[in-house]
Every structure is written in C-alpha cells, then in structure tokens.
Amino acid sequence: QSVLTQPPSASGTPGQRVTISCSGSSSNVGSQTVNWYQQLPGMAPKLLMYSNDQRPSGVPDRISGSKSGTSASLAISGLQSEDEADYYCAAWDDSLNNWVFGGGTKLTVL
C-alpha cells in the first residue's frame, strides 16, 4: 500500500486532456512539493514535473502540474500516443524522513 494515492489507470483519446490525481497527507504533499515521473514501458523513469508545477527542460508545456492542500494533479492536454506510460507522483515525508511514491497510474491512449 503506497503512502500517496493515485488512480491505477486513466485513459483518453488523442487530442483529449487527462488529469491524474495524487493524494497524500499533511506530512508529505501538504507540507512538501510534489514531483511527477513518467516511465515508458521497459525504460527508466524520467522526471516530468518538480516543485509541483515546474517543467524540466524538454518537457512540453502541454503538460502541467498543480497542488492544493494535500492533493496534487498532473494534467496532459493534446494527448498523444507517445504519452502512453506509467506516471508516478512523489514527495518527501517529514514524519517518515524519506521520499514516498504513489502507486502509479497507467495511462492508456485509446
């Protein structure tokens, strides 16, 4: 059971907008910033978003992040087939003194 809660799956058609949620608590999402990672099949994870809403160089601006209270969201607009991947959120947990991940969301492009 993961400390951060994500829906196990999400889907959309090309061009659509999809959002993935990440729910935590006051000791992690509520007090720390959230990162998002994309993992393509058979590949290492890749940082997609950091500090809630900051995109690393090379990540397109059709991908955005937000946080409110103890929940965070990742939004992907203009969905493309290459967005089909697993997505994970993560945050530092002040009580556990370690990073915690969500269980991951498998995004399917229909």
Place this chain on the structure above:
Amino acid sequence: EVQLVESGGGLVQPGGSLRLSCAASGFTFSSYWMSWVRQAPGKGLEWVANIKQDGSEKNHVDSVKGRFTISRDNAKNSLFLQMNSLRAEDTAVYYCARDHPMGSAWGQGTLVTVSS
C-alpha cells in the same frame, strides 16, 4: 551529457549480500544528494535511500534499515549500496538517481534477484 551507470546486480540467495555501484559522469557529482530507488517486477517505484553531498547525512527507508547502507566516493564519482541479509522481497531493479530535484537523472537500473 549526464550519465549514471549501475552495476553489481545479480542472483543471490536469501541471507546473502551484494554491493551495487553507480558511476556518475557529465555533472559535478560532489554537488548533489544522490538516491537509490527500486522497482519490484511489475510493481511501482520505491525510494530506498539517499545521501548528502559529503556523505555526512543518510536516510534509509524503514524496510531496509539495518540491512542496507548507502555510501559514496566523490573522488571516484561513485555511489554505492551495500545490501546485507537480503530477502526475497528485495528482488527488484535498483536505480541510482540524482537529486535536486529527486530523480532529475536516472541510470538504466541493475536487477537484483534474491532466490534459492
């Protein structure tokens, strides 16, 4: 180009030990916290440990405390994970990752299989 290359994985019996290494290049290794993250077959990501730039501060997830130890050698641009008393549930691909932000760079991973 930032590169992280893990090595040292393999098949080990329960109760055995392994030492993972991660060779870093393309950035100033000594300026970054570093982490180990693992992924069991078909499962999600689990953070294992991290270490401060000078090695003076380390954190480990509860499930590996007392068994795993993270360390680094800045002179050799290398990160290590000493794993003792290995259990079947430690079977996973182990990734080294650069922090600040956490996971700003990842290696390709090394597979550790704990089985008799």
